Amino acid sequence: MTAFRDSVRERVGGFFRNTVRIPDWTCEVCTAPVDGYERCLRCHNDARSWDGELADIVLPLAYAFEHTAAHRAQAGRHQSEQHMWSYKNVPPGPGCVSDLTLMLATALHFHHACAATAVGAPWQAWAVVPSSRHHRAGDHPLEHLARAAGLGRPSSRLPDQVRLALAGQPGEDRDIREDRFLVLDPDIASGRHILLLDDTWVTGASAQSAAITLKRAGATAVTSLCLARWIKESNTRVDVPGFFATLSTPYDPLSGPVLGGPQCAGPLGSAD
Amino acid sequence: MTNRAERGALIALLEDRPAGATWRQLTDDVAECGSALAVYNRYVEPDLFDSGDTATERIERAAAEIDGWEAQGIGVHTLLDDTFPPQLRDVLHMPPVVFTRGTLARDERAVAIVGSRQASSEGLTIADRLATGLAGHGFTIVSGGAAGIDSAAHQAALREGTRTVAVIGTGVRKYYPPENRDLHDRIAETGMVLSQFMPDAPPTKTSFPMRNAVMSGYVTATVIVEAGERSGTRIQARNAVEHGRPVLLVDSVVRANTWAQAMQAKPGVHIVTNLADVLAILEKADDSDDALRRLLDSVAP
Numbered sequence: 001m002t003a004f005r006d007s008v009r010e011r012v013g014g015f016f017r018n019t020v021r022i023p024d025w026t027c028e029v030c031t032a033p034v035d036g037y038e039r040c041l042r043c044h045n046d047a048r049s050w051d052g053e054l055a056d057i058v059l060p061l062a063y064a065f066e067h068t069a070a071h072r073a074q075a076g077r078h079q080s081e082q083h084m085w086s087y088k089n090v091p092p093g094p095g096c097v098s099d100l101t102l103m104l105a106t107a108l109h110f111h112h113a114c115a116a117t118a119v120g121a122p123w124q125a126w127a128v129v130p131s132s133r134h135h136r137a138g139d140h141p142l143e144h145l146a147r148a149a150g151l152g153r154p155s156s157r158l159p160d161q162v163r164l165a166l167a168g169q170p171g172e173d174r175d176i177r178e179d180r181f182l183v184l185d186p187d188i189a190s191g192r193h194i195l196l197l198d199d200t201w202v203t204g205a206s207a208q209s210a211a212i213t214l215k216r217a218g219a220t221a222v223t224s225l226c227l228a229r230w231i232k233e234s235n236t237r238v239d240v241p242g243f244f245a246t247l248s249t250p251y252d253p254l255s256g257p258v259l260g261g262p263q264c265a266g267p268l269g270s271a272d
Numbered sequence: 273m274t275n276r277a278e279r280g281a282l283i284a285l286l287e288d289r290p291a292g293a294t295w296r297q298l299t300d301d302v303a304e305c306g307s308a309l310a311v312y313n314r315y316v317e318p319d320l321f322d323s324g325d326t327a328t329e330r331i332e333r334a335a336a337e338i339d340g341w342e343a344q345g346i347g348v349h350t351l352l353d354d355t356f357p358p359q360l361r362d363v364l365h366m367p368p369v370v371f372t373r374g375t376l377a378r379d380e381r382a383v384a385i386v387g388s389r390q391a392s393s394e395g396l397t398i399a400d401r402l403a404t405g406l407a408g409h410g411f412t413i414v415s416g417g418a419a420g421i422d423s424a425a426h427q428a429a430l431r432e433g434t435r436t437v438a439v440i441g442t443g444v445r446k447y448y449p450p451e452n453r454d455l456h457d458r459i460a461e462t463g464m465v466l467s468q469f470m471p472d473a474p475p476t477k478t479s480f481p482m483r484n485a486v487m488s489g490y491v492t493a494t495v496i497v498e499a500g501e502r503s504g505t506r507i508q509a510r511n512a513v514e515h516g517r518p519v520l521l522v523d524s525v526v527r528a529n530t531w532a533q534a535m536q537a538k539p540g541v542h543i544v545t546n547l548a549d550v551l552a553i554l555e556k557a558d559d560s561d562d563a564l565r566r567l568l569d570s571v572a573p
Contacts, residue, residue, distance in 0.1 A: 004567060007556060010518065079514050079515060082364040082366075093358070093366075094358050094359065094362065099516070105571050148568070150568065156572060
């Protein structure tokens with residue numbers, strides 16, 4: 001286990017940082033930096049509109065830091081963004097795929113129990129949020145990554161997948177819509193706590209739309225696990241570079257992405 | 273193999289830099305879109321060119337340029353080609369194209385040994401011993417083809433008959449420093465010379481640090497044998513940390529440099545005193561399918 005922890009940290013600790021939940025400093029839902037509020041404006045409004053239908057647990061593992069377009073044109077991306085970008089390219093960066101697979105596998109291993117404690121039932125099936133770029137079933141690079149991490153294997157704790165599909169035309173969508181996705185396997189979703197995977201959380205509209213759809217199909221609870229919470233240098237309301245710079249501790253797979261259950265390594269991460 | 277027009281369009285984009293686009297932007301655009309032709313057409317209005325020829329002619333001219341390079345034995349590997357070194361796709365400094373002389377190989381187990389051009393005799397000995405030892409364990413020895421530590425590492429690899437790769441700061445038709453011409457040719461004969469610059473590009477102040485970033489991306493790990501306070505080697509150490517690739521600092525480097533001391537607490541940075549230290553770290557960084565499988569099995573859901 002220590003070897004595993006070291007291995008993940010060695011690989012991604014240089015550029016990924018654990019997400020943190022600190023009152024008035026980060027959103028209690030999506031972990032975005034905020035300026036003196038409990039929640040970011042988006043999560044605040046979404047909670048009012050869709051209360052009870054949104055994901056019960058939101059688990060973004062790490063921050064992906066997006067430099068400004070000008071910075072990227074000259075000096076390139078931050079490596080955290082490079083990882084999230086490269087793993088879905090055709091062909092992908094092989095190291096990015098293995099790094100993210102390991103991050104996901106560890107998160108599933110260490111947070112299985114705390115997610116169960118928080119909701120009262122363990123994950124009972126898994127799903128992947130479809131993306132407009134990879135909208136055919138089984139096409140999504142994240143699905144390959146999830147399978148490589150062990151999901152869907154008959155011998156695993158989570159053999160059953162709930163397939164989701166885009167309803168209608170793919171496109172950019174910044175708002176939650178209850179009819180954005182279809183549940184192709186409602187029998188599998190019904191009565192279960194679903195582990196819903198997404199690669200990046202930008203506004204959360206996509207993951208939350210999928211959570212609503214799953215609940216309307218009968219899911220009893222949804223954990224939305226994202227590899228990365230996207231944060232942008234160009235944000236004009238919050239000093240994102242300043243925030244990101246304060247997160248000096250390298251990504252630790254054992255540091256709770258914010259739940260604090262029995263298997264989560266203590267407090268929800270710290271800012272120092 | 274990617275088709276001729278696609279490869280031509282990529283080279284034309286890089287040479288013309290329409291709308292002042294940087295190579296970095298063009299790399300991203302083409303990778304995301306999956307087609308250099310589509311990106312070319314997006315940037316360049318049909319039939320309106322500075323050079324006065326049509327898009328088709330411009331792209332054909334670039335494709336003919338590629339033919340010319342290839343006829344001279346230069347490998348041209350664009351990000352659209354299957355032959356593009358996959359490990360470079362991982363890093364933020366991914367170049368849009370690399371040119372090679374010699375034999376392309378996957379080089380999954382490759383270590384960079386880098387350091388000062390004006391090296392001490394002690395530094396040269398360390399580089400030689402490390403390269404020899406790593407060669408004995410089947411690692412490709414990568415360096416920058418420069419004087420000093422680089423030359424010592426390449427020469428040891430050549431002597432041991434192991435594969436060595438020079439990632440150089442000029443085009444592959446140039447030799448820098450000129451006195452290393454013979455060394456570069458010998459490396460190309462049995463191993464490979466790789467460059468991210470156009471084949472005739474001369475050395476510039478910025479090309480060497482850019483080369484260091486690509487070298488970091490090419491290898492599993494970078495060993496810093498000897499370095500000054502202000503050196504390209506230091507830049508490679510910083511790039512490797514940014515990329516999440518292990519950096520191995522020989523202990524004398526840490527003693528002699530404040531930047532190395534400041535760096536030693538970062539994840540992936542190790543201080544090494546001998547070959548055994550280096551091998552132990554490389555084993556942990558092993559990214560082979562087997563190594564990954566073992567790690568994943570230990571946390572199977």
